Amino acid sequence: MVVTKYKEVKLKRSINEHRLTGQRNKHNKDPFPIYTVIDKQCKQNREGDPCFEISPHEAGYSLIGAFVETSSFGSQFYNGRKIKDQPEIDMLYLQGNTLCHRRVYSYFCDISLHLLFVQFVFSSTDPNSPPVGKCSQVLMDLVDMNLSVLNGIDPFDLHESIRTNLNELTGGKDQHIFQVEKLNLADKEAAQLHMRKYTLDICALLSVSFSFWPFDICFSICRCAVLWIWGRKYDFLQNMTDKTVPRALLESETRDYIDAGVLQNSPYFSVLREERDIDLIISLDFSDGDPFxxxxxxxxxxxxxxxxxxxxxxPDKDVKKPKDFYVFKGKNTPTVIHIPLFNVVNCGDDIDSWRYKYMTFSGPYNAEKISKLMEVAGRNISNNRAKLLKHIRAAIGQKHNKQHCD
Incomplete structure (x- = not known):
């Protein structure tokens, strides 16, 4: 079983309206796809099972073993009975939701481009015209603040710029709601929650005091980006009485599903389900920062x-200079092969520059960047082909012997 996370490297040029259930009988040779997200409420409240998986056959919680047929995921259930049928989600929605944080980044980048266009077209020297320049600057600073927090960069200077421009736009009114201390970037979740409230407050103030249709579009995009409601689905466990299922999952009407990378950048737990009886995991890891x-x-x-x-x-020395192949074994456990994306074999002494070039939150890759990334990633497989085949054959042999003994 190969464990890696789907990563978007180019813009899709067509809308994929196929359904995941349509792939049920197409994997005799192709890998079996398992999409993973996490339950936002479970993660935030630290209760229940945050790991959620969606395959061509079923969708549900990997660790507690609660599932519904994929074709019914999104429909409304009550006490195990479907009361409101919803169409099965298509691949465009599914892939978009599993990439939600990259989508948020893209939305903010789109806002920046839109604002530059608005500023260019609608700016005027007429003193009676809307203060397009200052409002644009507030929103662009707001976008940059969100991106800074996502990248772990202190946005305090941007906050000061926003305060200055808001003071001129509003005549000093309602400034008290923006009197905030510096963000604690070490607590990523708290920092992002703070920025969500901050963004909504700014948009609310501007939409009341400054009505202009191009900016109304930006306000709407900002609200959608920070609230992220596209991943909200009916809770198929609502009002069931199974004692093995956490109470929170039984009482809610809807659940919010977000990018699995927020919790765990490699979807181990979907393949570690007891029913899958996995013998070998090949982990192709491309985490930003610590590759282990x-x-x-x-x-x-x-x-x-x-x-x-x-x-x-x-080994401590391997954290900054990882090799390209690690094997972890144990008694009565699956064998885990771990391959960091950037390592001393395919990158030499330039690991840090490669990591910086392909950091998590960045704009779309151009053709050249995609080609170079694929080349580097491909070396991890071609350089280790013999070792991979050796461990795959060993796993097959162990499985055969186990079945023969049983």
């Missing part, structure tokens, strides 16, 4: 939940 964070966190979570997983020990 995902496998370490997976091992720790498995230890707490008593899920079979090998012990993970990484």
């Amino acid at each position: 964070m995902t496998v370490r966190e997976a091992a720790e979570t498995c230890r707490k939940r008593k899920i079979p997983f090998p012990e993970v020990n990484i």
